[in-house]
Amino acid sequence: MLASVIGLGAVLLLVFLRMPIAIAMGLVGFVGFMVERGFRGSISMVGRIIIDASQDYGLSVVPLFILMGLFVSRGGLARELYQVSYVFLGHLRGGLAMATICACAGFSAICGSSLATAATMSKVAMPQMRKFGYKDRLSTASIAAGGTLGILIPPSVILVIYGLLTETSIGKLFIAGVVPGLLGVVLYLVAVKWTITRDPESGPAGDRSDWPARWTAIRGVWAILLLFFLVIGGLYGLLDVWPVYLTFSPTEAAGMGATGAFLIALSRGSLTFRTIVHVLTETATTTAALFAVLIGAWIFSNFVNLAGLPEALQAFVQSLGVAPMAVMVMILLIYVILGCVFESLSMLLLTVPIFFPLVTSLGFDPVWFGIIVVVVTEISLITPPVGLNVFVLKGVVGDVSTATIFRGVTPFWVVDIVRLALLVLLPWLVLFLPNSM
């Protein structure tokens, strides 16, 4: 127990000294393992993990989903998603902010990263909202909050990693993310409405679009909707009917999605050879960085398990004699705090090996816990003072202060807490879809 706590402290120290998280976790895991089992045992463990992790078939889903998201964003499809949301909602007060939320949700359905969703949508939605005189507070907040949906609405890179780490079905995790994701959209729309009610000047109404314009906009996105239906329908088993009989493993769904996104972007003439090469190299380098963290985390979690931290934690919690829900609330609190400091995936990799055995021993569902962890991570992305999405937005937009964005984001943060409470108290909201698979 003491060894693990020292190890955890050492990782945090090295990470704060700007050492890559992957190497900090790997190095501390290696040294810790060596103290317990000697140099030969430890270096053998490290060598085996490096070879096995990089050749894991299940992990091939990661680059393919990243690729799908990048093809969609480079293909300029975010603009069309925004357009279709705009023609239906733009004429309402606060309608452009609402359209932003809906477009973010649509983009999340193709892209598995929150930071990418926020960065992409800010380029599309921000100029429009400025044009119609929206206050920066509302416009930036709606993008920052809407962007967080990226890691919950399937496909989600974080859920893939959680699934692989805990041997939970990735298909079930994806399907379980749908209802909480849609609930997030509805509650964010409520947050926009609330902001508008308090300050009607912050989001004036835009032009009303007629039906021909609406049909044109819908025609612009049918391919994306089809792609989403193909990927998620194939995973869920909806396509296992005459005459296609298609069911996908997560890797196959990701491969189909990436190829589909590539073909859609290609058919629009928005991909040059240079862009394709750029998308592919960006995906490859992102994958390498993610795998480095994954390998480091695996080494670290081997040490933590050897040192008996999960068992010690379980024994400690049992000795306290508190209700499982109280323990869960404590864990969630730790996640919100850590989420303010760590990049989402690293936080997940560092904590899940420690908390997951405890959570399942307390009788919580692994799929439910995965979704809850992601929702908490979403909250931490917009929590002051260090919510990462806010800083991404600040980086793209530039001339708005982070204080303004954080002030605007407050109502969104509040409804996020409401959503978290709902999902914790009513687990069937998460579980009824995956349990029907």
Next chain:
Amino acid sequence: MPERDHEFEHAAPRLRQPGFWHYVAVAPTWVAAFVLFVMMGMTFLDVILRSAFDNPLEYATELTRIFMAIIVFASLPMVSWKGQHIIVDLMDPLFSMRAARVRDILIDLICGAALLWPAKRVWDLAERSRDFGDVTEYMGFPQHLIEWFIAAFTAIAAVTFIARGLLRIFAPGRVPG
């Protein structure tokens, strides 16, 4: 309308032609990119052949595994060179310029040293696979070739980190990332 690509915007007015070493440095990343594209196409083809003709690609799973190792490890040196690893920069304001420089030099050198041992170990395991004549189940592809590849590129990543650390000492202006 396609989004504009930031990297290319900055790179547009190139004054100097990239030299031989530039191509040597980026070649592995291009290989990774090409392999990724092939993996995407192969997964697509596999699904189509399986569902439409009940005739999936026999080697798809094994090839995917090999491709993954290539994608990850061929990109690793470039990720290390450009400082694209995932880091936490929250504590940066606490360091003075001089302290930050010393910190970055030490971190790069430690990272490089820390990767040398795993590289050596993976190489040893590869040699063992070669002695045993280990091959993949379906294709009979020699396992040690993949492991050699992983070891070699881990070692290159280690050297890259060390080079970055040394560059920070002798020519700080030229450190990328």
